[in-house]
Amino acid sequence: EICACALYLSVRKTCNLLMHLFNIFFFLVIFLYPKNLITICQNVNDDENTEEYSSISEEDDAIDLDISNYNLPDIKGTEEAIEKNLTQSFQYHLIFPDYSDNILPAGVPIRVAITVLNHEEQVTLVHIYAALHHPKKASHSIQNFTAHQYELVIPTGIEVTVLYTMWLHHSFAERLFYLTFNALLTDNETDHYVTLYNTSHTFLDLKTSNLDFQLLSIIV
Numbered sequence: 001e002i003c004a005c006a007l008y009l010s011v012r013k014t015c016n017l018l019m020h021l022f023n024i025f026f027f028l029v030i031f032l033y034p035k036n037l038i039t040i041c042q043n044v045n046d047d048e049n050t051e052e053y054s055s056i057s058e059e060d061d062a063i064d065l066d067i068s069n070y071n072l073p074d075i076k077g078t079e080e081a082i083e084k085n086l087t088q089s090f091q092y093h094l095i096f097p098d099y100s101d102n103i104l105p106a107g108v109p110i111r112v113a114i115t116v117l118n119h120e121e122q123v124t125l126v127h128i129y130a131a132l133h134h135p136k137k138a139s140h141s142i143q144n145f146t147a148h149q150y151e152l153v154i155p156t157g158i159e160v161t162v163l164y165t166m167w168l169h170h171s172f173a174e175r176l177f178y179l180t181f182n183a184l185l186t187d188n189e190t191d192h193y194v195t196l197y198n199t200s201h202t203f204l205d206l207k208t209s210n211l212d213f214q215l216l217s218i219i220v
Contacts, residue, residue, distance in 0.1 A: 089118070090117065092115060094113070095112070097111060097112075097113050104204070106203040107169070111163060112163070112164045114162050114164060114181065118159075121187070123186065124153050125151075130145040130166045130182075131182065132168075142177060173205030173206075174204075176201070
């Protein structure tokens with residue numbers, strides 16, 4: 001009778017241990033697997049976006065730089081000159097040809113057509129770059145985007161239009177930022193740093209799926 005009782009207690013203790021281990025395993029599966037699932041799905045979405053909106057190649061540049069189909073503004077006339085950095089040597093205008101309402105997305109490339117009219121004898125458009133700034137403190141830079149090198153000589157009285165492409169990560173969506181576009185022009189004697197654009201934007205979140213994996217993990 002004593003042996004039977006000891007055997008019963010041993011079996012019961014073993015069953016309790018197995019049940020405890022099962023509960024731990026179940027907890028890990030329920031609470032850790034959704035996180036892995038989110039990571040996997042995000043990687044898949046990023047791969048799809050990368051494949052669909054891959055970095056622009058030289059061949060794509062040739063296509064993208066053909067802006068003849070866009071309705072670009074005519075900025076001729078000194079009455080439209082904008083004073084920047086104590087100079088009225090240049091006039092400029094910026095549009096988003098793919099987003100006429102200026103509502104910009106995150107997670108996909110954004111193309112910007114920038115028109116410059118030169119009033120100097122001759123200047124060179126060296127580069128243009130975009131940047132995000134804190135909405136309440138413009139001096140606080142959040143991110144600088146890649147500068148596009150143009151090295152484009154602009155004779156006096158000539159108007160040129162160039163294309164700039166930026167890609168905002170989807171993690172910046174639904175948040176307010178100041179978006180700026182800055183250019184460096186030089187006349188071989190003086191470098192002119194010009195802010196072409198400075199406007200606040202809340203970028204749209206373009207999701208590739210309607211399934212909210214973060215909400216799903218909370219529910220589970």
